[in-house]
Amino acid sequence: xxxxxxxxxxxxxxxxxxxxxxxxxxxxxxxxxxxxxxxxxxxxxxxxxxxxxxxxxxxxxxxxxxxxxxxxxxxxxxxxxxxxxxxxxxxxxxxxxxxxxxxxxxxxxxxxxxxxxxxxxxxxxxxxxxxxxxxxxxxxxxxxxxxxxxxxxxxxxxxxxxxxxxxxxxxxxxxxxxxxxxxxxxxxxxxxxxxxxxxxxxxxxxxxxxxxxxxxxxxxxxxxxxxxxxxxxxxxxxxxxxxxxxxxxxxxxxxxxxxxxxxxxxxxxxxxxxxxxxxxxxxxxxxxxxxxxxxxxxxxxxxxxxxxxxxxxxxxxxxxxxxxxxxxxxxxxxxxxxxxxxxxxxxxxxxxxxxxxxxxxxxxxxxxxxxxxxxxxxxxxxxxxxxxxxxxxxxxxxxxxxxxxxxxxxxxxxxxxxxxxxxxxxxxxxxxxxxxxxxxxxxxx
Numbered sequence: 163x164x165x166x167x168x169x170x171x172x173x174x175x176x177x178x179x180x181x182x183x184x185x186x187x188x189x190x191x192x193x194x195x196x197x198x199x200x201x202x203x204x205x206x207x208x209x210x211x212x213x214x215x216x217x218x219x220x221x222x223x224x225x226x227x228x229x230x231x232x233x234x235x236x237x238x239x240x241x242x243x244x245x246x247x248x249x250x251x252x253x254x255x256x257x258x259x260x261x262x263x264x265x266x267x268x269x270x271x272x273x274x275x276x277x278x279x280x281x282x283x284x285x286x287x288x289x290x291x292x293x294x295x296x297x298x299x300x301x302x303x304x305x306x307x308x309x310x311x312x313x314x315x316x317x318x319x320x321x322x323x324x325x326x327x328x329x330x331x332x333x334x335x336x337x338x339x340x341x342x343x344x345x346x347x348x349x350x351x352x353x354x355x356x357x358x359x360x361x362x363x364x365x366x367x368x369x370x371x372x373x374x375x376x377x378x379x380x381x382x383x384x385x386x387x388x389x390x391x392x393x394x395x396x397x398x399x400x401x402x403x404x405x406x407x408x409x410x411x412x413x414x415x416x417x418x419x420x421x422x423x424x425x426x427x428x429x430x431x432x433x434x435x436x437x438x439x440x441x442x443x444x445x446x447x448x449x450x451x452x453x454x455x456x457x458x459x460x461x462x463x464x465x466x467x468x469x470x471x472x473x474x475x476x477x478x479x480x481x482x483x484x485x486x487x488x489x490x491x492x493x494x495x496x497x498x499x500x501x502x503x504x505x506x507x508x509x510x511x512x513x514x515x516x517x518x519x520x521x522x523x524x525x526x527x528x529x530x531x532x533x534x535x536x537x538x539x540x541x542x543x544x545x546x547x548x549x550x551x552x553x554x555x556x557x558x559x560x561x562x563x564x565x566x567x568x569x570x571x572x573x574x575x576x577x578x579x580x581x582x583x584x585x586x587x588x589x590x591x592x593x594x595x596x597x598x599x600x601x602x603x604x605x606x607x
Contacts, residue, residue, distance in 0.1 A: 185254040192256060193228045196442030202230040203244055205258040208251045220346025225367050227442040233376040233516065236264045238340065238550045240273065240282065262516040268570055269517035272547060275562045280555055287342045287552040294534075295333045295352065301325055302358075306462065313471035314479035323486025326359040330491050331537035332553075334359075338367050339549045357455035359487065360424040360463070364448045368436050375549055379499055379523040380507040385437065386499065387506070394594055395496075397506045397603055405595035412591050413489070416496065420488030428456050498542040500594075501525050501586040503575065518572055520546040525575040527583045530557040543574065 187207050192200055199210040201223075214223045219238070226234070235241075242265045302325045308318055336342050337352035356363045369385045377383035381398035393408050393415060394401050431453050434441045441449070468476060505522040507514060524542040532540045538553025539545060544563055545556060567574035577583035593599045 327490035416492035
């Protein structure tokens with residue numbers, strides 16, 4: 163939301179607060195304080211339970227109990243300090259996390275340059291976004307109808323997979339970042355398209371918004387590079403012996419992500435956990451909605467089609483549809499952050515220029531035409547700097563961002579073709595799986 167021109171700043175040195183004796187929390191206490199909406203902003207602890215219904219961003223506060231919301235606050239707002247409206251909700255203090263520095267000269271210069279070509283009141287989705295979204299959703303509804311009425315076919319599975327990927331890239335992604343409309347209910351409604359394609363709005367926000375965008379390519383913090391036992395994507399992880407061939411199987415592996423999202427995601431919803439961690443109580447209402455939508459998904463995509471058209475061919479088509487959707491989605495996400503020269507951070511990173519790291523751990527590929535089909539996510543650098551801006555505007559601000567980066571000696575990586583990006587990703591995945599490369603990297607620290 164646009165900053166107020168005369169916003170007062172909350173500070174522990176503010177004389178109005180000097181007489182208040184507030185509790186000093188440990189971060190462990192806050193992590194366990196999840197039955198209400200206690201969260202961390204800068205070096206303060208805030209109980210935002212009563213602020214939730216007043217919050218212009220809607221239910222996004224439900225995803226931050228027990229968390230340090232400082233990075234996310236500055237990602238989604240244009241403030242350079244905490245606004246005075248939060249003062250009454252402050253209940254204590256906590257040791258500041260000094261991992262990142264947010265208001266650097268670089269970020270200020272980028273913001274200033276971007277506002278000149280794209281004023282903040284124009285950041286929301288234009289009419290063309292709604293036309294595209296409705297066209298994709300209408301086509302998806304029609305293919306889902308044919309899936310049941312006529313039965314799955316290979317051509318239908320291919321089209322359906324591509325349409326599901328289009329929803330993930332073009333619709334739910336903007337919506338769940340809150341960049342479609344200033345009305346949070348509009349964002350929430352379109353955000354549930356993630357549940358329509360078998361995912362979960364709730365789990366996606368937890369992983370992608372809370373985790374990945376805050377700590378891009380940071381060891382043990384970014385869920386997208388944690389990988390697992392089968393693949394390693396972090397420079398700070400010691401590869402296993404078989405990882406030396408992971409460059410040959412990482413793409414086939416991506417196609418299985420759809421099954422993970424659909425089936426293992428349901429387990430997380432039922433257990434109300436995310437990657438083994440218990441989710442805060444504030445997630446419960448959203449969890450119940452997600453389970454209901456997942457049951458509906460299973461009925462319309464598995465139960466009814468298998469009841470009417472059960473055969474090995476139906477099973478093949480079902481696999482193909484899920485694999486294509488997952489491969490298209492995962493392919494472009496891995497290209498964006500795993501490439502030769504991509505910056506990464508250790509778990510204990512300190513005083514990192516947040517904007518510079520977001521830029522140097524991300525890459526762009528191709529231009530506006532690909533952006534139309536890929537939800538602007540080929541402009542990954544601009545997206546990580548301005549996640550609250552609709553992807554429809556990234557092509558307009560891209561030259562400005564690149565110019566500022568070049569003036570400041572920041573590595574702005576842009577690939578001219580998908581193949582050149584894939585080649586760089588292939589070589590980086592190979593390097594990440596090499597014990598020799600890992601040892602050389604660690605010795606150089």
